[in-house]
Amino acid sequence: MPIGIIGSGAIGQALAGRFVAAGEEVVISNSRGxxxxxxxxxxxxxxxxxGTVGEAASEEVVVLAVPWRRLHEAVSAAGAPDWQERIVIDTTNPLGSPDTEVADLGGRTSSEVVSDLVPGARLVKAFNTLTPAVLGADPRxxxxxxxxxxxxxHASANERVARLAARVGWAPIDLGSLAGGGRLQQLxxxxxxMLPLLMEP
Structure with missing residues (x-):
């Protein structure tokens, strides 16, 4: 099944390019249509x-690749009151306009906050620690x-995203839960x- 991407900015385009290069089908969307x-x-x-945001959100795996300040708007446009165990990959970082002001998360990780916005989804934090230029480059x-x-x-969702990353060429490392691993990843x-780490072949 295709991968849905909500957001066509630098991160969304970088991931779309890598997924397509690896032979994946991708439905990409934004607020402009x-x-x-x-x-x-x-x-x-x-x-x-x-596609539309709703079409991208209907896929089995959905990537949220929007700025933090546009997150509520993007999720609302998806029109999914129940995400029905779809895997949602959260690439966001809690930075507000103009992307320098840190959002107040009340002591939670950003992905714990995002998880509340996509009820029923299996949320996986990924692809948020590297710049778009690095993400868009050949990972090998x-x-x-x-x-x-x-x-x-959700271990099964983590495994599914890890398999996807490995197919593209990245070396995935599973850090565990959103509360623990998500805190290590958070920017x-x-x-x-911003650690450009490599795993030897």
Whole structure:
């Protein structure tokens, strides 16, 4: 089944490019509608299909790739009061406009907050610790595979996302729960963001 991506900014485009290059089918969406994504689809190939937010949100695996300040709007546009155990990959970091002000999370991790917005979903935190340029580059380098961290409260969902990352070429490392692993991944505050780690072949 295709992967749905909500958000066509730098992170959404980087992930779409890597997924399509690995042979995955992707439905990408944004707040401006499918027509605004025709150029991107043309550049990345037939594996990428522009769609509505609702169409992207209906896939088995859905990537949230929107700025923190647009998160509520994006989830609302998905029109899914119950996410019915779909896997939602949270790439967000809790930075407000203009992406320098840290959101008040009340002591929780950002993904615990996001989890409340997608009831019924199996949320996995992933793809939030590297820059778009690094995410969009080939994860297989002469020195090894680029490391991707992930965490979540559902072991089967973590495993599914880890398999996807491995197919693309990344080296996935499962950090455990959202409360524990998510705190290590979180930007700002975590110790793992912006570490361009490689795993030897």
């Amino acid at each position: 499918p027509r605004s994504l025709w150029g991107l689809a043309s550049s990345l190939g037939t594996g990428l299909k522009p 380098t002469p020195a090894g595979r680029r490391v991707i961290f992930l965490s979540g409260n 700002p505050g975590g110790c793992l963001p």
